[in-house]
Amino acid sequence: MKIKKNKFLFKMILCTISIAVFITGCSSVNGIDKIALTYVKAPLNVPSIVQKDKGLFQKEFEKDKIEVEFSTITSGPQQTQALAAGEIDFLNAVGGTSVILAAANGVDLKVISTYSRAAKAFMIITNSEQIKSPKDLKGKKIGGPKGTILHQLLMTSLDKNGLNSDDVEFISMNIPDALSALSNNQIDAALLAGPAALKAIKGRAKVVTTGENLIDGTIVVAASDKIIKEHPEIVEKFLKVQKNSIEYIENNLEESFNITSQETGLSKEDVKQMYNWYDFNPEIKDSDIDGLKKTQEFLLQSGMLEKKIDIDNIIMK
Template sequence: MKTLLQSAALGLALVMGLAPQTRAADKPEVVRITYVSSPFNVPSIVMRAKGYLEEAFKPFGIRVESPEITSGAAQVQAIAAGEIQIASVLGGTSAILGKANGADVQVIAAYSRSPKAFGILARGDGPSSVADLKGKTVAGPKGTTLHQLLAAALAKAGLTLSDVNHVNMDLGAARAALLAGKVDAATLAGNNALAVEQAGGKIIANGDGIIAPTTVIGVRGEFLRNHPDLVEAYLAAHRKALDFMAENPDEALKLAAEEQKISLDDARRMMGWYDFSIRMTDKDVANLADEQAFMVSSGMLKKTIDIKADLIAPKAFELK
């Protein structure tokens, strides 16, 4: 007798126009799904704490491994190499760059939208506005949503990236450099931004009204084509985490606060910055198109893709 997950998977395969291509014996022994908890990925934190992934894949006799690969570029490289099957939290920029450069990556759902979670910060005695950044050194990860935020915020102030010294650093290094006074400002997100504020720093701009980043869930295209039932098993676990967050908000916040090593008050504040609904929308497509346009204008990307047709699986627009 088929399990509910297997029946749902068959429905997914039919909707996506995918004929089952493998028998049960052909299924992998292990599925590798990245675990990314920062900046504030509550569904992933809940999924791990509650064992929802292991529960979802148990009927298939499949073991789940969760490598902690936080870089979007590294996740795409791992997908391209077949080292992981699902990138659970993937920046739209990384997904687009990967697809445009030939990586077999498909978007199966949205993960989050959080413009207020991305900011440009300075120390208390540092620049007070984006206009004040002219001639200053700004640290942060290049080729990311934060890079896009910096460029867009500068443009709004009548400046360009060439008006600042933009130093490429990961979030932890950028936060440390800012607090040590080695740079004038930093582009930060989530708990890294909170840490600067708690140390007396200030936000001089965030993404609200400037950019509208969409973080997605990416899979290896071959895995989606061959194992739509396993992709549905993953999505079922993700939905279960979202249901838990809705039904047990205090416990979900506590789990997130413990994982991020922040206070419950800070966790509650950050939760208000995020929309975790998984259904992709036309607005998400437009946001991703804006990210692609930014990458082209900044010289990061030469070959463009059709976001909706090339990158996003049709089922992603029908999810609930």
């Protein structure tokens, strides 16, 4: 009798454990217990800064016991590589150039929303009194990040002034290095954006041109095809947080400026000034898609892309 009781008790314990495991397993969404997204705060990504500071993604996903992991990968190519490797689910602020190049190389991803449009935030800047417009860049040394929106700005501005890449000496370097090289007169002009551009201007450098009326300056949000197809509810929650964070910023501007100032080390006045350069509306507009198509043409013409892709196919329907 004692053996039977022990067997019965053992079965009851097993059943209790099984039920507990089942309940715990069901608490996540279709088996998802963690999502990973990039955290890119520069040049002035106010939504990302506020989202992280206020824990907006964590609050939304903790309802389903899903952990949110942030990655500080900021390089576009490295972001898309991490997504291809399954290390990242959402690229929360990535350049159109990186998305197009990744898609052309077989990475299964989709643009799920627009992050920002900031044509005014991208600039060609000089210390030279001889350079007053893009046509004066002929024969000059220009430093900046290759294959980016800034590079596209340079090529577009040259084209609009009857010049091409052979008319200038372009030196590939990141934004901080370009700012340093300009300050030390090692280059004639620099391709700068956001805080770096503002710092140069405060140092009495001159703006040759901004991206206004030349480029769209569109940054997007992308996700893996896998999570879009297998877990559309996760994507829906992500987009909900993105939309709600924009509304939070609009309703709490001063607080958002303070948070951004503390996170970036910029003065609140600088944050306010640069914030006006940006449009953070997440809706994918026809103009955004057209902008991506223009970006693809830039990549083709510059030799960085060999085969054209259908841009409409990388937009989440």
